[in-house]
Amino acid sequence: MPSLLTIASYSTLAFLITLFAIVAWRLARLHTFRALLPGARSRLVAISTLIVAIAYSVQVLRNPNSLPDVSKTLLALLAVSNAIYLAPEISSLFSRIAKIPDSRRSP
């Protein structure tokens, strides 16, 4: 009879993979994925996310004896793409703050 730990580990793994598949299927049916990519910045983040996720999954599948390190190149790619995504929003936030009259700013 297999040990409890083995059964629990395989069950949890199967649960997570099924959950991921069902969530992806439901979101695809709800057309949420199409709404994700309205501009170039969003596409850049989506592509870098998929590159990092696929690269890490391949690393784990090649050597499933320990969690591998994420390479610094991939981390830099992700950080840069996220910074490019957030930069205009932060810039517009600061410009909005600059337009607030001094008397209306909270101390």
Added chain:
Amino acid sequence: MKHPEFVAVVVLVIATMFVIAVFINGDADKKIKLTFDYGLLTILFLFAFLILAAIASGKIDIGTLLSESGGGASISRFQLLIFTFVISISFFLVVVHTDTLPNVPATVLTLLGISAGTYGLSKGIQAAGNLPGKSPTPTTPSTLPPATTTSTTGNTATPPQQ
């Protein structure tokens, strides 16, 4: 019966515990321990199955999983969702292969930190949309006459002036 699936889960768990208690060899202490261990595992497995079935059938609505509060989809939520799944599935894959809990490298935590930080920052920027100098909805001028309402009997009522 309001939730027949829960009754089915309880019946299945009791049946599993009965089978294990009767058919496993060993002393009484070992039988009791194994019976409760496998019973708990079965109940967790069946509840997890119920959750998956409810998500698949639409009973649990995940339509707003990637949605922003103002409508539309959020790429930072999507990124956090993908990385959470990738890291958790990798973690359990390693547990299955080694039968031990693995160490989580600092770079993996950095990866999740970048993703969660981006999500938190975008939420903060979104929340800052209601800054004191910016009014999202136009205010009603005080010079307008008070609104009037007509009842079903045809009488017209005017709210009192404040």
